[in-house]
Amino acid sequence: MRSAEFDKEKVLRAAIAAFVNKGYNKTSMQDLKKATGLHPGSIYCAFENKEGLLIAALEQYNKDRCGEFSDYFSGEKTVLAGLKNYLMKTVTNCTSSGPERVCFSQQALSELSEQTSAVEAVISKNLNDWQQGFIWIFEQALAAGEIDNSRTAKQRTQSLVMGIYGLRTFAHTHPTVDVLEELATQLLEDVSR
Template sequence: MRTAEFDREQVLEAAMEVFCQKGYVKTTMQDLKEATGLHPGSIYCAFKNKRGMLLAALNQFIQSRWRQSQLCLDSEEPLDGIQYYLHQLAEKLCMHHPHCLLSRTVADFSSVDNDIRDALEQPWRELLERLETLLVKAKEQGSLKPSINPQNAAWLLLISVFGLRGFPQFMADEKSLHACIDLQINLMRCE
């Protein structure tokens, strides 16, 4: 049997867009065929099925966009890095890039599929750990209020990140989103 030849990264980017816009359940093989330019036989050969293509798209999303966006967190002052990261998320939302493959897939799946649940959980856990590490550093540097528990604050920020990623585009008021981000971070800062 001949191996299908295509740019895997490009195909998965196209599949991501479809899964983000329609959700897994409403995405058909015809949608994937139109978006990727692959015939169903090639999709089945490379990914086994629609679920396999979703898992591959999730993996690519995590490896590229998710990890890339976390580079925003790098800063000498941890709270500045977190604030910058949140502002970047808000800007993407307001620039009509509201769909996040992770958030959309969470909305489509409950705990019925262990592989998908594990793929979804990993980046959120990594972000939670990264936020907590940054908040501990901020506390050590004296920029985080002493009364704030870094672990609890990390959970609060994770909820904010998830909220931004799932925020409806039609309600995205850029000025208000940025003001709320500044408020949240400033409430954590030492005066």
């Protein structure tokens, strides 16, 4: 038995960057070869086909995002302060020039929803995991008395998630830190009122 010569996580992160830059449909196998350093045959051997690579990339992306989620909240006195961290980081991400300027899951949702069900399922799982994180966060805030129960944790989460979707889309037209920070601050206020 001979082991594969490439680092799967590195390859997937490179693929994510390639997909994010051009969108899935516009990213050709040649682009992916250049980005990952893998030859077509190896990609097909490891991921079956382009869609398989997309699915694996989406799963890797979810793993990476879930892993860093708690970092925004640890070391903060209040839950809302952690949420502010998260939103401010989202703003700087949006104005970056690297692949982090786009949320891969959201981009895939916009480009590929109502197309192939296998991909849709993974996107759905990613976004659901993300929402669950926020629900837990708002439950913490409720328990700590930082917010009242005029709205449930789930309701607040849905408003927040909707707001972040909108923030990221808005950033495509207005990628300035000032405006985005103001919008993010307002969003935080609305969602925690």
